[in-house]
Amino acid sequence: MSIISLRKSKISITPYLFILPHLIFFAVFIGYPFFSGLYISFFQYDYLRPEATLFVGLQNYIDLFKTGSVKFIEFWNSIKVTLTFVIYSVPFLVLIPLGLAILLNTKIVGNKFFRAIYFAPWVLSCAVISLIWWWIFQSQGGLLNYYLKLLGFDTPRWLSTMPYAMITIVVATIWWTMGYNMVIFLAALQDIPNDLYEAAEIDGANSWQRFTHITIPMLQPVLIFIIIITIIASFNLLGQPLMMTRGAPAQPTGGGATEPVMLRIFTEGFVRPFQGSAAAMSVIVAIIMMVFSYTNFRIFRQRD
Amino acid sequence: MTVIKPKRQFISYRGQKWIKKILIYFSLSVVSLIVVIPLIWMLSTSFKLKSQLFTKEIYWIPKVVTLENYTKILDNPSTPIGLWFRNSLFVAVITTAAKLVIDSLAGYAYARMKFPGRNKIFNLLLVTLFLPGVMFLVPNFVTVSKLGMLNNFNGVIFPALASVFGVFFMRQFFNSIPKELEEAAEMDGANRLQIFIKIALPLAKPALATLAVIEFLASWNDFLWALLVLKDRAVQTLQPGLRTLQGAYTSEYGLMMAGAVIVAVPVLLLYIFLQRFIVQSVATTGLKG
Numbered sequence: 096m097s098i099i100s101l102r103k104s105k106i107s108i109t110p111y112l113f114i115l116p117h118l119i120f121f122a123v124f125i126g127y128p129f130f131s132g133l134y135i136s137f138f139q140y141d142y143l144r145p146e147a148t149l150f151v152g153l154q155n156y157i158d159l160f161k162t163g164s165v166k167f168i169e170f171w172n173s174i175k176v177t178l179t180f181v182i183y184s185v186p187f188l189v190l191i192p193l194g195l196a197i198l199l200n201t202k203i204v205g206n207k208f209f210r211a212i213y214f215a216p217w218v219l220s221c222a223v224i225s226l227i228w229w230w231i232f233q234s235q236g237g238l239l240n241y242y243l244k245l246l247g248f249d250t251p252r253w254l255s256t257m258p259y260a261m262i263t264i265v266v267a268t269i270w271w272t273m274g275y276n277m278v279i280f281l282a283a284l285q286d287i288p289n290d291l292y293e294a295a296e297i298d299g300a301n302s303w304q305r306f307t308h309i310t311i312p313m314l315q316p317v318l319i320f321i322i323i324i325t326i327i328a329s330f331n332l333l334g335q336p337l338m339m340t341r342g343a344p345a346q347p348t349g350g351g352a353t354e355p356v357m358l359r360i361f362t363e364g365f366v367r368p369f370q371g372s373a374a375a376m377s378v379i380v381a382i383i384m385m386v387f388s389y390t391n392f393r394i395f396r397q398r399d
Numbered sequence: 400m401t402v403i404k405p406k407r408q409f410i411s412y413r414g415q416k417w418i419k420k421i422l423i424y425f426s427l428s429v430v431s432l433i434v435v436i437p438l439i440w441m442l443s444t445s446f447k448l449k450s451q452l453f454t455k456e457i458y459w460i461p462k463v464v465t466l467e468n469y470t471k472i473l474d475n476p477s478t479p480i481g482l483w484f485r486n487s488l489f490v491a492v493i494t495t496a497a498k499l500v501i502d503s504l505a506g507y508a509y510a511r512m513k514f515p516g517r518n519k520i521f522n523l524l525l526v527t528l529f530l531p532g533v534m535f536l537v538p539n540f541v542t543v544s545k546l547g548m549l550n551n552f553n554g555v556i557f558p559a560l561a562s563v564f565g566v567f568f569m570r571q572f573f574n575s576i577p578k579e580l581e582e583a584a585e586m587d588g589a590n591r592l593q594i595f596i597k598i599a600l601p602l603a604k605p606a607l608a609t610l611a612v613i614e615f616l617a618s619w620n621d622f623l624w625a626l627l628v629l630k631d632r633a634v635q636t637l638q639p640g641l642r643t644l645q646g647a648y649t650s651e652y653g654l655m656m657a658g659a660v661i662v663a664v665p666v667l668l669l670y671i672f673l674q675r676f677i678v679q680s681v682a683t684t685g686l687k688g
Contacts, residue, residue: 106515109591113508114520116501117566124561125527128538135538142544195430198423209427211674212434218670218677219663220620222641226659227441229645230652236453238440270437275681282682331532334622338642357533364537365627374537381534388529 136375141368155375165349170376172350173359174383176261180355181329184265188325189318192273196280197310210281214274221271221334228267229254229339260340260353267335272328276321283317284310323391330384333357356380441663444656445469452652468657478647478654479632480661483640486629490552490636491618494559498614499607501560506569507595511581521570524563540627554628555636559618565610572606573599609680612673619666637662 136156139149158166195213199206216224231238232253240250253259287310295305311318332355336342342351342358350359356376364373439459444452445468447461472480508514509521539558548554580602584594600607619637626639635643644658670677 110508110512110514110517113512113591113595114505117505117560118520120501120557120561121524121527121563123542124539124558125530125535125563128535128542129527129530131541132534132538135541140541142541195427198427201423203420203423207675209431210678212431214674214678214681215438215667215670216434217681218616218620218666220622220638220641220666222622222638223659223663226641226645226655227437230444230656231437231440233652235650236652238457241457270434274434278678278682327531338645360533360536361623365540370537370541377533377537381531384531384533385529 132374133378135371136378138371139369140371140374142370143368151371155372156379158372159375159379166372168349170356170359172346172348173354173356174380176351176353177330177332177355177357179261180264180332181326183261184268184329185322185325187265187269188273188276189322191269192276192321193280193314193318195273195277196284197306199277199281200284210278213277216271217274219271222338224267224271225335225338228263228270228335232263232339254340255343257344257352260343263339264332264335264353267339268329268332272325276325279317279321280314283314287313319391319394323388327384327388330380331357333361337361438663441656441659444652445660447653449651449653452650468653469661472644472654472658472661477632478640478644478658480637480640480644480658482633483635483637484661486552486634487619487636487638490555490625491615493552494556494618495611495614497556497560498562498565499611502565502610503569503600503603503607504595505566506571507573507599509566509570510573511578511599512591524566528563528567536623536627543628549628550631550634552629552634555621555625558624559621565614568610569603569606572603576602608676609683612669612677613680616666616669616677 137150137152139147139151139154141147158164159170161167199210232240234240234250234252234254237253239253243250251259253263291309291313292305295309300308336351336353336355336358340351340353342354342362344352346352354362360373360376360380363376364370443459443461446464446466448463448465448467451458451461451463472478474481509517543549543554543558546554548557576599580598581594584598589597621636622638625636626642629635629639632643641655641658641662644655648654
């Protein structure tokens with residue numbers, strides 16, 4: 096028995112003093128809002144006019160489920176946009192980093208240098224990368240259309256027509272975050288013991304067979320981890336559409352074609368004065384995300 | 400992956416190896432270009448006059464290199480980038496420093512001390528790691544506004560200190576180091592705070608450095624929360640400031656890219672000097688935005 100653990104015989108206040116500073120901030124900004132968010136969602140609430148607060152019961156939720164209402168259309172459109180973004184971006188954000196990691200895992204000169212370059216955009220903020228790509232995709236003076244024209248291609252209005260507006264957001268996001276997934280894949284690849292490959296080579300397996308029979312199975316846990324965190328991160332998409340497309344173009348049925356759910360909540364609660372309704376949307380989105388995480392967690396556990 | 404079938408060998412084994420190598424280098428270089436070009440374009444645009452932006456031909460190196468974009472936004476009262484820079488630095492440094500203190504104290508207690516309720520409290524913290532951030536947006540904004548911390552740096556610093564990641568990270572680290580030194584110090588009559596400061600913390604320098612870099616980057620790059628809480632131009636930080644900059648001018652892309660350069664350069668410099676360290680911290684902590 097260690098001496099430190101013997102001390103538990105008398106209850107000391109010291110440990111509590113050690114955890115207290117963090118626990119205070121935790122209680123105020125994570126513990127309390129867990130409940131108050133739900134509470135606010137039952138009110139008509141505007142932080143600028145707290146005296147006008149009105150209890151509305153489930154009305155904020157009913158609005159979101161009442162087919163045909165403006166709020167219903169805008170909210171579920173934004174959920175659809177979010178899912179579209181997930182479907183467009185996640186495969187690339189898994190396959191491109193995986194491919195790069197495999198190339199960098201070969202013993203070639205300069206692989207550390209390439210790794211450093213690919214990861215670099217990740218340290219930039221979403222405001223910076225959005226601004227850069229917003230400028231590249233501009234119709235007037237934009238870099239992309241200049242070269243497309245030079246090569247004789249069509250020059251679409253990238254930021255304001257579909258499906259191009261969604262593509263701009265997907266491209267900017269891939270450019271920004273692929274290095275992150277790559278680094279995690281690379282770490283996992285380097286953990287695969289080399290003798291597995293050597294044994295397979297002796298048995299006459301070619302490089303494709305070694306890839307499908309060793310690399311992929313050994314990578315599976317990391318692969319699932321990357322897919323889950325990438326989808327969760329995609330749900331939080333906000334800065335790129337806010338700065339590049341502003342949710343445009345408008346849908347004929349209502350809502351914006353590149354307005355994901357975080358942008359909808361942002362507009363509802365912080366541009367318009369409907370914080371109660373924004374809180375209700377947040378609750379629904381949080382539930383969707385948690386159901387998703389939990390399902391994945393279960394699948395993950397079963398495969399282990 | 401290249402698949403080379405050994406049916407007919409037109410090229411020698413060595414030759415095949417060379418072709419494979421050239422293909423790998425070629426693809427790696429193409430991707431590198433795609434990564435680097437937008438950054439060079441940002442830099443190039445920031446040194447161009449507006450009249451050079453919409454020319455028939457694109458010049459990567461500006462015909463006339465001008466610093467006008469930089470001087471124009473640095474002391475402009477409607478887009479005071481210099482002031483925003485100081486605000487960002489202040490917020491990021493204070494947040495990081497406060498987190499290092501608070502999180503290492505708490506992490507040490509959860510790792511090394513035994514006290515009633517320890518596991519219950521710690522498990523509660525852990526569970527919240529899996530809660531989506533979106534559910535805290537509106538209620539925390541309401542809290543911050545009720546506490547009178549809108550347009551106040553405390554409004555961005557305090558909520559950041561609630562995060563559980565740093566506590567978890569430091570606890571993991573303290574769990575991984577041997578107890579003997581601390582036990583010896585205790586035998587010598589040192590109290591817990593002395594043991595923590597004189598023995599545990601010096602051993603934790605690598606972990607503290609990793610946490611500092613991660614938290615500094617997170618704070619410097621924070622966009623959404625700073626956008627909500629710091630609305631007045633005088634208290635804005637650089638990230639929401641870039642959006643203000645974007646809204647303040649029309650088609651002055653030179654100005655906007657100058658702003659982007661000012662925001663990007665500090666983190667890129669940090670990255671160049673600490674590249675291996677940053678990449679490793681990310682790979683080991685597996686932390687995502």
